[in-house]
Structures are given as structure tokens and as C-alpha cells.
Amino acid sequence: MTEVNHIGITVGDLEAAVTLYKSVFDLEVLAEPQVATLGTHAGDRRRDVFGPRWGGMRIAHLATKDGGIGIELFEFVQPATVAPEVDFEYWRCGVSHFCFTVDDLEDSIDRLISFGGRKRSQIHTVWPGTRICYCEDPWGVVLELSSRDYHHIAGARQEAMVRSRVDIATKGKR
Numbered sequence: 001m002t003e004v005n006h007i008g009i010t011v012g013d014l015e016a017a018v019t020l021y022k023s024v025f026d027l028e029v030l031a032e033p034q035v036a037t038l039g040t041h042a043g044d045r046r047r048d049v050f051g052p053r054w055g056g057m058r059i060a061h062l063a064t065k066d067g068g069i070g071i072e073l074f075e076f077v078q079p080a081t082v083a084p085e086v087d088f089e090y091w092r093c094g095v096s097h098f099c100f101t102v103d104d105l106e107d108s109i110d111r112l113i114s115f116g117g118r119k120r121s122q123i124h125t126v127w128p129g130t131r132i133c134y135c136e137d138p139w140g141v142v143l144e145l146s147s148r149d150y151h152h153i154a155g156a157r158q159e160a161m162v163r164s165r166v167d168i169a170t171k172g173k174r
Contacts, residue, residue: 006063006070007098011139012083014058014075020115020137021062021071024108025100030070031061035077053079084140088120097134097142101149105131108145112137127153 011017014033021027037043037056047054055078062071075081090096102108109119116138123133130148137143146153 004069006061006072008072008074009137009141010074010076010081011137011141012075012081013138014060014073016115016138017073017075018060018062020112020117021073024111024115024117025102026065027062027071028065028067029060029062031059033058033060033073033075037077055079081139087140088136088142090142097144099132099144099146099150101146105133105145105147109133109135112143112145117143 009017018029018033022029035056036046036059038047046057054076057077058075060073062073063069088096100108105123109123112135113119118136120134120136120142123131125131127148130146130153132144132146135143135145
């Protein structure tokens, strides 16, 4: 069995990010912000992971209330965290965004904006009862907010594809 364990996110202000992700997405703080350097526990491991330029960071751990997925927040100190120069480099390989399922889409967007985030797109209905909106946190991390979970979205997409194939096949026999 494979599951998503956690997602690492680099931010420019660790305390502000902890407050935002806790407040907007109702995440549980597992470990408050702490300093990690070559001289602290696991310094050698972190240098192995991040490379020879790494000299220190601040880190905090959060998770969904059900404990299913962790969010690891990083604020790098040496070298310092740098915001992306280009807005949403979706064409680059790697993670383009991640999505939170929220109870109240408009309220979540408003709360994200109140913490310095922004709305990237309009709210779109992708399937009946499923609405999404692309947003960003204050550090440029792209977040999709969805009114329904992924199982519902993927299931609805699969149903639509099957209906489309049936419609095409039926038109060819007329």
C-alpha cells in the first residue's frame, strides 16, 4: 500500500505560514517552529538531503486532523529562502500545486486572502456539486481548493469519459 505521507513546502515566514495553514485549513500543529543547523540533531542527514550549500533552516510540522497527511513547512536560513521570480511555473517538471478539500470554498478563500494569500482563478464548477478555485499562499505556493474530495472528482471524470465514448459510438451508428 502506498499513501501520501507528507508534503514539504518552502515559505518565507515560518510563524506566519504555521498560522495561515492552521487557521485556513484547520491543520493540527504537531511540532512548533524549531531551528535546524549542522550542529543540531540530524544536521548531517539534512545536509545530505539538501546539498553542500545547506547550513540551516527553521521547520514546523502540521497534519490534517485525521492524521492522514502531514505538511512540513521550511524556512531556509542558509542559503536564505528566495521567492520565485516567475509567477506559477506550471510548465516546469515537479509539483505544480496541491489541493485541499474544504467545507466552505468562499470562506476558505476569504481566510487565505486575509492572511496575505491571493485568488489566482475564478471559482469553477468542474462537476455538478464540485467547485474549485486556484489560489496562492503569500510565498507563491499554488493551492487548489475544492469543495469535494478527489475520489468524487476522479469518479465523476471517469463517468463523463465513459458517457462521451458512448455518445461518440452511438453517433457513428446513426
